[in-house]
Amino acid sequence: MSDLLNLHQVSAGYGDATVISRIDLRLQPGEALAVLGRNGTGKTTLLNTIIGVTRHRGGTVTLAGRDLTGARPDRRALAGIGWVPQERNIFKSLTVEENLTAVARPGLWTVGRVYEMFPRLKERRANMGSQLSGGEQQMLAIARALVLNPRLLLLDEPTEGxxxxxxEELLAAMKRIIRNEGMSAVVVEQHAQKVLGVTDSAIILDRGTIVHAGSSRSxxxxxxxxxxxxxVTARKKPRQGAIH
Ligand SMILES: Nc1ncnc2c1ncn2[C@@H]1O[C@H](COP(=O)(O)OP(=O)(O)OP(=O)(O)O)[C@@H](O)[C@H]1O
Structure with a gap:
């Protein structure tokens, strides 16, 4: 099967600084990848590089065989890269429904379908973005990316704060979107254990390079x-009844 996303020896940064170096990444259609790492190791920069807002220093980025290396962010979005930023930048002065209908593009993910995925949003469809809780804003940010019907969804620390x-509710929805609906995704997450149950594979970044790559299961x-x-101490949970 040909790769949906392929990064080959990609280096990128901001201004004169190179933040990520020689990144190799391959994602198959329907696959989800977790990007893990301590603060400041370049996780967001990697997503920014896929959406095209960093300074390119080397390597190639292709989506479904199409070279997007020099492409501007708007062309990458049109090619099918959907993005949910850390700041969840929803329209706060529009209702939930307006947030969705303002950007929806034809495809599998309709406004009705995202309401099925996030019943809370349906209940709150007449509320303004500013009236939503943090969790509801995150759900709306994901729903808004979905109604654009991307081929690949990039999520930057969706559970933060x-x-x-x-x-738990959000992870369950992400699992349905990825596992049941076959959405391809790259998920940046600080909390490794939470996201590994949702993704197929994982990389760990340290100082802008990949220091571990493998399956989530492993x-x-x-x-x-x-x-x-x-x-992190990622020991398995003690058995119920164990004495601490
Ligand atoms: N817009 C920017 N301009 C210049 N340097 C930046 C910019 N954004 C991030 N950096 C620098 O790039 C490095 C990596 O930051 P990045 O946000 O990619 O890390 P991260 O792993 O996502 O961290 P966090 O988990 O804290 O979000 C940091 O040293 C940061 O200071």
Whole structure:
């Protein structure tokens, strides 16, 4: 099968600074990749490079065989790259429904379909963006990216700053979007354990380079690379009834 996304030896940064170096990445259609790493290791810069807002320093970026290396962000969006930024930049002075209809493009993901995925948004469809909770704003940001009917969805720290119960709801929705609906995705996440249950494969970045690449399953089974590169204690949960 040909790659949906292919990054070959990509280096990029801002101004004179190179932030990510010689990144090789391949994503098949329907596959989801977790991008993990400590703060400031270049995760957002990697997403920014895929959407085309960093300074290119080398390598190639292709989507479904089409070379997008020198393409502007608007052309990349038209080619099928959807993006949910960390800031969840929804239109705060528009209603939920207006946020969706303002950008919707024909395709599988209709406004009705995203309401099925996020019933909370349907309940709140007449509310202004500014009246939504953080979790609802994140759901709306994802829903808005979906109604653009992208081939690839990029999510930047979707669970950041959200209450645990909302995080679970959001992860369940992401799982349905990826697993059941076959959406291809690259998900940047600080909380490795949460996202590995949603993605097929994972990379860990350190100082702008890939220091680990493998399946999500292998990281769940053997979290040693997470402990090594993220400093998290990713031990399996103790059995119920265990004495601490
Ligand atoms: N717009 C920018 N201009 C210049 N330098 C930047 C810019 N954005 C990020 N950087 C620098 O690039 C490096 C990587 O930042 P980046 O945001 O990609 O890391 P990150 O892994 O996503 O971190 P976080 O988890 O904190 O969001 C940092 O040293 C940061 O200061």
């Amino acid at each position: 959200l209450a645990p119960i909302i995080v 990281l769940i089974d053997d979290p040693a690379p997470l402990e090594q590169h993220l400093g």
